[in-house]
Amino acid sequence: MTDTSLYDAAAQDWSGFWAKQALALDWYREWDTIVDWELPFAKWFVGGSLNVSYNCLDRHVDAGRGEQVAFHWEGEPGDTRTITYAQLLADVSRFANALKGLGVRRGDRVAIYMPMIPELPVAMLACARIGAAHSVVFGGFSADALGGRINDAQAKVLITADGGWRRGAVVPLKANADAALEDTPSIEHVVVARRTSGAQGAPDVEMVEGRDRWWDELVAGAGTDCPPERMDSEDLLYLLYTSGTTAKPKGIMHTTGGYLTQVAFTHRYVFDLHPETDVYWCAADIGWVTGHSYIVYGPLANGATSVMYEGTPDHPGKDRWWSIVERYGVTILYTAPTAIRTFMKWGSTYPESKELSSLRLLGTVGEPINPEAWVWYWQHIGGGRCPVVDTWWQTETGAIMISPLPGATVLKPGSATFPLPGIGAEVVDDRGDGVKEGGGYLTLTRPWPAMLRGIYGDPERYRQTYWSRFPGRYFAGDGARVDEDGYFWLMGRVDDVMNIAGHRVSTTEVESALVDHPSVAEAAVVGAKDETTGQAIIAFVTLKAGQEADRAHGEALRAHVAAKIGPIARPKTVIFTDDLPKTRSGKIMRRLLRDVAEGRDLGDTTTLADAAVVDEIRRRAGASADEE
Numbered sequence: 001m002t003d004t005s006l007y008d009a010a011a012q013d014w015s016g017f018w019a020k021q022a023l024a025l026d027w028y029r030e031w032d033t034i035v036d037w038e039l040p041f042a043k044w045f046v047g048g049s050l051n052v053s054y055n056c057l058d059r060h061v062d063a064g065r066g067e068q069v070a071f072h073w074e075g076e077p078g079d080t081r082t083i084t085y086a087q088l089l090a091d092v093s094r095f096a097n098a099l100k101g102l103g104v105r106r107g108d109r110v111a112i113y114m115p116m117i118p119e120l121p122v123a124m125l126a127c128a129r130i131g132a133a134h135s136v137v138f139g140g141f142s143a144d145a146l147g148g149r150i151n152d153a154q155a156k157v158l159i160t161a162d163g164g165w166r167r168g169a170v171v172p173l174k175a176n177a178d179a180a181l182e183d184t185p186s187i188e189h190v191v192v193a194r195r196t197s198g199a200q201g202a203p204d205v206e207m208v209e210g211r212d213r214w215w216d217e218l219v220a221g222a223g224t225d226c227p228p229e230r231m232d233s234e235d236l237l238y239l240l241y242t243s244g245t246t247a248k249p250k251g252i253m254h255t256t257g258g259y260l261t262q263v264a265f266t267h268r269y270v271f272d273l274h275p276e277t278d279v280y281w282c283a284a285d286i287g288w289v290t291g292h293s294y295i296v297y298g299p300l301a302n303g304a305t306s307v308m309y310e311g312t313p314d315h316p317g318k319d320r321w322w323s324i325v326e327r328y329g330v331t332i333l334y335t336a337p338t339a340i341r342t343f344m345k346w347g348s349t350y351p352e353s354k355e356l357s358s359l360r361l362l363g364t365v366g367e368p369i370n371p372e373a374w375v376w377y378w379q380h381i382g383g384g385r386c387p388v389v390d391t392w393w394q395t396e397t398g399a400i401m402i403s404p405l406p407g408a409t410v411l412k413p414g415s416a417t418f419p420l421p422g423i424g425a426e427v428v429d430d431r432g433d434g435v436k437e438g439g440g441y442l443t444l445t446r447p448w449p450a451m452l453r454g455i456y457g458d459p460e461r462y463r464q465t466y467w468s469r470f471p472g473r474y475f476a477g478d479g480a481r482v483d484e485d486g487y488f489w490l491m492g493r494v495d496d497v498m499n500i501a502g503h504r505v506s507t508t509e510v511e512s513a514l515v516d517h518p519s520v521a522e523a524a525v526v527g528a529k530d531e532t533t534g535q536a537i538i539a540f541v542t543l544k545a546g547q548e549a550d551r552a553h554g555e556a557l558r559a560h561v562a563a564k565i566g567p568i569a570r571p572k573t574v575i576f577t578d579d580l581p582k583t584r585s586g587k588i589m590r591r592l593l594r595d596v597a598e599g600r601d602l603g604d605t606t607t608l609a610d611a612a613v614v615d616e617i618r619r620r621a622g623a624s625a626d627e628e
């Protein structure tokens, strides 16, 4: 277990503390300056050079640990693969050579749109090896969403698969990719991994002559020797697009040395990792930042053995996760509160029918965890013996920021406890003054190694979004409360970003998808409280004249949003209304709509242009709730 000396060391010299953590990595050249901070732009380990794939693979193999398992992979249909560090190094090197053969060079961007199969981390590490930045797009996103991200990044190559398994059905990734590629002039080649071709019910895949290549055929001719590029500490490692308060997703930029330092440090200390003996499972999808940092880069940098699973928790039965824990002897499990609340709903028979005694540490991420779910997780999954670490962070922070250190921090169910050693976090009020006890806005007070370096192609949006609300501080977009013992309690987003089952969805993005439908005049979207998924998407829609406001129309609009963005953005409820409540300046009053959706009192409505609209919406909301 971690001791409290880390807190003391960081309190004395925070940048020196991070430099010490950076020494856990292998550098070709050590840095001249630990941190260069010109608010809001930070550079870490300036002048240092290293390679991420070397740190994740070669150095473990060189140290005689090539036979250690990197991934116990399990597909949803039940097929399995065991991949050692030596094999992973060979696969990555071969694929890196194949990418070079397709013309990918240091500094290029490569888009990745894949299911949870081993080829996904292989593709990411191959990019890192040759100095190309990857942009992974979650396999649940639509063709439109993929195309937009490819164009923003000007990606040269797209790596995808024929399909992926989800609840026994095939997700047609290549078909989606083909639709996206109708309008992505930067793409020169597409590499397609085989996953579902030939399986029953799998759609045929069309390969475009000269553009598309099968993964297996491409690597068959590639050599396993691919020397890693010496990258600058500040070279771009990846882009990951996340939702903001406008309809256009932000390409969050993460670089090399600082990012790897903090993901490796946090993975080791927050999870109290013993790489030789632990079997670690992060049940996220690599399409989100959690998977980037805590399935791929953190665990591999530390030489850990991980479980990686392709499918959903209820396929073929509701005990799927627990049979995985039993089969591999998982010791550390990291998941989201929505999953925990879903298991609570299913009842304790499922975990109890399996042997879970291998578990010794549990983690949670992505949304606030209610104390009830925390305690259930601790009791029914952890058997009352495993510490639960609630970890707060974001795509932008790159790595865990606020979390207990097991053994060193006294836990409180539902609290992420304290900022990690080396991290400066403070809750402030409207004016930006520190709150010693009570509620306010979460801010970060100094740079951290894994921080985003910007928004790709838009430095002004970076400055505006994160650094303008409270001068000199990073504004996270989250509300938080500090209790009498100084513990942090995260309260959810305070901006127009929703958090659905731990996934970030922008209200404006869903609104644009709705008004894109020919029948819609206007739309307003809010995230309303939901018992399982934290929040649910509720859409208020005004139709054009002559359009029928009936259930079938609501269904059509829900399907339209799913097709435009992806199934995660599908509204739970569509409420038709003749008008939307607006302030005198014409701004939609989302807070009021959220109150309507949550069935609360409306509070002060005097800023309404037309107060009558509220009653109308309320009546419609009531009627729609009855229908559900």
Ligand code: PRX
Residues within 6 Å of the ligand: 242, 288, 289, 290, 364, 365, 366, 367, 368, 369, 390, 391, 392, 393, 394, 395, 396, 416, 476, 477, 478, 490, 491, 492, 493, 499, 502, 503, 504
């Ligand atoms: O609102 C916070 C919530 O998730 C947001 C970040 O979402 P994303 O960038 O997709 O990254 C999710 C995985 C790191 C935050 O602004 N959030 C994340 N972790 C927690 C959380 N809210 C409360 N408690 C957490 N532990």
